[in-house]
Amino acid sequence: MTGIYTVILERIFQNMPDYKVKLTPVPWKRGLKMAKQGKLLALYPPYARPVERPYMDYDMAILDEELAVFCRNEVLTKPRPNWPEDYYGLDIGNNAGFLAGGDAFWAAVKDKKISVQETKGTPRNLLKLIAGRVDCYMNDSLSIRWELKKLQSEGKYDGSSLSKGAVISKEQGFLGFSKVSNDFPYKKDFKSKYLQILKELKASGEIDRIVDKYLQ
Structure with missing residues (x-):
């Protein structure tokens, strides 16, 4: 498993000696279903969606995120700063x-102004x-x-043929704890210690240093 959230969570769990934490990759839809059914303690990194996903707690954000659209350079030969209007007629992954994507984006998809291809990962x-x-x-x-x-680094990308287009929104990623995970009697204690360490790492600037190192 890779990714900035994995790196940050591993750093947090190193400071929780009372627990041995196992990070298990699952397809996103299956992970949401498992959280809804209480078959996992927590899932990362959902955005706060209390209406769509009322079965998870969103206590403290791990990171502030910038949701953006990246395109092939030829698609961005003309400026496309407005989301989603400037992307009508395109196929978005x-x-x-x-x-x-936001409500306006999915309304455009419904009206067949934009097409979407969904792929795992x-x-x-x-x-x-x-x-x-x-x-x-x-x-x-x-x-x-x-x-x-x-x-x-694997020779699968030339390093220059893609560019960032419009910024879609600002979001925050969480470790979402299942509200119905009754099979985990230690959840309250685990969650309390996790949130305390996350708070300390944020205050000390350690999270920012991890992100900077991650992108070097």
Whole structure:
């Protein structure tokens, strides 16, 4: 498992010696279903969606995120600063199950002004974008930059053919604790210690240092 949230959470859990934490990758939709059914303690990194996902607690954000759309350079030969109007007629990639893009975007999709292709995971979406199978891809800027760096090191990306387009919104990523996880009697204690350490790392600037190192 890779990614900035994984790095940060591993750093937090190192400071929780009373617990041995296992991070298990699951498809996003399955993870949401498991959280709803109480089959996992917590899931990361959901955005706060208390109406759509009332079965999770959103206590303290791990990171402030910038949701943006990245496109092939030829798509951005003309300026496209306005989301989603400037992207009408394009094919946009999205992580399967992610509620990104905003209401106006999904209304445009419903009206067939924009088409969407959903694929599991950021690396697969970016490979589709690099191959020209979609025009753009929307996700957290940090995640996209990290994966592009990794793909470039693997010889799968030239390092220059994609650019950031419009900023869609500002979001925050959480460790979302399942409200119905009754099989985890230690949840209250675990959650309390997790939130205290996260608060300390934020206050000390450690989270910012992790992010800076992550993107080098």
